[in-house]
Amino acid sequence: MPSDREKQRILRERRQAKMAKGGASDRLNKILSQGSSVKTSAVSVLDQPQPADHDPEGMDISTIASKPTPEPELDIDAMLNSVLGGNMGAGGAANGDPGSDPFTQMMMNMMQGGGPEGMLGQEGGTNPMSANMEYQQQLIAYNLYQQRKVRHRFLVVRMVSILANFVYHFLTISDFSFSPSANPFIRSIPPTSSVSSFFQIFVAIEAVLVAAYIAASRNVPSNNNGLLVKGISMAAMFVPKLQRFQPLIMKIIGCWDTVTFVLNDLGLVVLLFGLISFRR
Amino acid sequence: MEPYTLLLFIFVIQIVKQIISAVGKQSIESISWVLYCRVAPKFGHSKLASMSQKSSQLRTVAGERRAVSAQDQYAKWTKLNRQHDKLVAEIEQLQKEVDLDKVKVNTFTGYLIAILTSIPIWFFRVWYRSVVLFYFPPGILPRALEWSIALPFTVTGGVSLTVWMMAAGAVASSLTFLFMFPFEKAVPKPVLAKKSPQQL
Numbered sequence: 001m002p003s004d005r006e007k008q009r010i011l012r013e014r015r016q017a018k019m020a021k022g023g024a025s026d027r028l029n030k031i032l033s034q035g036s037s038v039k040t041s042a043v044s045v046l047d048q049p050q051p052a053d054h055d056p057e058g059m060d061i062s063t064i065a066s067k068p069t070p071e072p073e074l075d076i077d078a079m080l081n082s083v084l085g086g087n088m089g090a091g092g093a094a095n096g097d098p099g100s101d102p103f104t105q106m107m108m109n110m111m112q113g114g115g116p117e118g119m120l121g122q123e124g125g126t127n128p129m130s131a132n133m134e135y136q137q138q139l140i141a142y143n144l145y146q147q148r149k150v151r152h153r154f155l156v157v158r159m160v161s162i163l164a165n166f167v168y169h170f171l172t173i174s175d176f177s178f179s180p181s182a183n184p185f186i187r188s189i190p191p192t193s194s195v196s197s198f199f200q201i202f203v204a205i206e207a208v209l210v211a212a213y214i215a216a217s218r219n220v221p222s223n224n225n226g227l228l229v230k231g232i233s234m235a236a237m238f239v240p241k242l243q244r245f246q247p248l249i250m251k252i253i254g255c256w257d258t259v260t261f262v263l264n265d266l267g268l269v270v271l272l273f274g275l276i277s278f279r280r
Numbered sequence: 281m282e283p284y285t286l287l288l289f290i291f292v293i294q295i296v297k298q299i300i301s302a303v304g305k306q307s308i309e310s311i312s313w314v315l316y317c318r319v320a321p322k323f324g325h326s327k328l329a330s331m332s333q334k335s336s337q338l339r340t341v342a343g344e345r346r347a348v349s350a351q352d353q354y355a356k357w358t359k360l361n362r363q364h365d366k367l368v369a370e371i372e373q374l375q376k377e378v379d380l381d382k383v384k385v386n387t388f389t390g391y392l393i394a395i396l397t398s399i400p401i402w403f404f405r406v407w408y409r410s411v412v413l414f415y416f417p418p419g420i421l422p423r424a425l426e427w428s429i430a431l432p433f434t435v436t437g438g439v440s441l442t443v444w445m446m447a448a449g450a451v452a453s454s455l456t457f458l459f460m461f462p463f464e465k466a467v468p469k470p471v472l473a474k475k476s477p478q479q480l
Contacts, residue, residue: 055371132473138470141298145467152461155454180414182283187437191419264454267447270429271291274447278284278413 003126020049146220154213158265161205166272169198180277206265217254229253283413290404290445297397302456312389313382333375338367369455384403404441412438430451 019027025047030044169178177192227244236243281289300308321329345360410433416426418437427436434440 061444090383104312135470135472142467142469144466148461148464152457155458158461159458177417178420180416182412182414184415184438185411186415186417189417189419199422265452266425267450268454270443270447271451273416273420274287274414274439274444275291277287 018080142218150213150216150220152262154209154216158205158209158261159268161209162202162265163272165198165201165205166269169195170276180273182277202265202269206262210261213261214254214258217257223227281408283411286404286408286411286441287413287444290441290454291399291400291448293400294445294448295455297449298456300393300397302460308393309386309389313385316381316385327374327377331371331378334367334371334374338364338371341367364381398409399443405445406449408441411441413441413444414439 025043028042054183174193175192175194176186176189177195178187178198229249232246232249236246284431317328321332325382328336341364345357345364348357348360348442350357412434415438421429429443430436430438430440432440432442
């Protein structure tokens with residue numbers, strides 16, 4: 001009696017002999033469509049044409065290693081040149097001399113990090129780039145402080161001159177012509193001629209101070225670090241045409257500064273009239 | 281409410297708002313916490329009272345321990361050291377519990393600031409929006425300016441709460457800047473470090 005293992009081996013050999021005669025696909029489709037209405041037309045791998053060169057059982061690595069790789073070689077320098085606008089091409093990276101290219105030099109300096117010729121300077125720890133950045137930050141802080149200083153001086157002058165104008169009229173006009181009130185009857189009193197001089201002097205003061213402020217502001221460099229300007233600069237990276245509008249926007253911001261200047265002074269006038277409106 | 285009272289009230293609120301903005305919310309919170317720590321034990325806050333008592337005990341024990349030599353009077357020093365460690369642990373435990381109170385005090389301070397500054401302004405802005413606070417005498421301002429100041433709800437020549445709030449806010453802001461700027465630290469002009477011959 002053959003054992004079970006022997007039986008399985010005999011059956012496997014018999015099946016392989018049957019498959020070798022062909023008709024493997026028919027047998028596969030018969031099995032697949034058994035017990036269902038599915039009509040398949042699968043093709044067995046045994047019926048597929050085999051490639052001429054079979055995989056060798058042992059692979060000769062030396063032949064593979066000696067074969068040249070057929071992949072096309074990418075020119076990284078050329079790609080970088082095209083990406084960075086061609087500035088590098090004239091520099092030298094494309095000429096095979098990375099040391100003479102400023103961009104490559106900068107990148108190499110940054111990558112060298114703590115080396116004596118890298119990020120750190122040759123005199124023990126002072127980095128020219130970081131020193132320059134620190135200087136720029138200090139300059140921005142200094143300019144901001146100067147702007148605030150100019151604004152503060154003008155604020156003092158504005159407040160003093162407007163208060164002087166107001167107090168002068170308040171003291172010299174003794175009737176109701178300069179007396180605001182919560183009672184609407186004040187609107188029915190005809191004005192005296194001297195009342196209008198208050199606004200005339202106010203306008204004259206504003207004109208002089210605005211002109212002086214604009215002149216003084218020109219001497220103090222602005223940092224152009226407003227959120228709006230930063231936003232435009234960022235947007236200009238995607239839409240370069242926006243860069244054209246930046247000077248116009250800067251002018252509008254400058255005008256707005258002057259407009260708030262005048263509006264604040266007008267606010268002071270309203271406040272002063274409001275504070276003396278308790279008089280009946 | 282009388283127009284003049286309303287007018288003054290809004291002006292004071294705007295001044296307070298500017299002062300709070302200038303001082304900073306965090307500074308006000310820390311000041312209120314210090315005040316709370318001083319006042320609350322007097323009104324029976326057990327944890328803070330216990331903490332201050334234990335802190336004074338700790339100071340006494342630490343002083344005694346420093347006065348005793350660990351080599352000459354080892355037993356006494358060990359006893360004081362045990363007391364010291366026990367008090368430190370108790371104070372740390374109390375500190376954790378008191379920190380919860382600090383969060384509550386900070387929240388309360390935030391609500392108080394909002395109640396004092398923002399809520400009255402919004403309430404008055406809605407409730408008294410059409411009230412005329414005062415009228416300008418005719419002839420002082422040009423008619424067009426009087427008309428624009430009267431916007432949006434008032435008759436020409438009158439000043440409404442909206443315009444008054446804007447004016448008070450602008451003046452309060454200017455006054456704060458006027459008085460605070462001289463106390464700011466001056467920024468000196470920076471000097472770019474000269475390059476060494478090696479760098480050149």
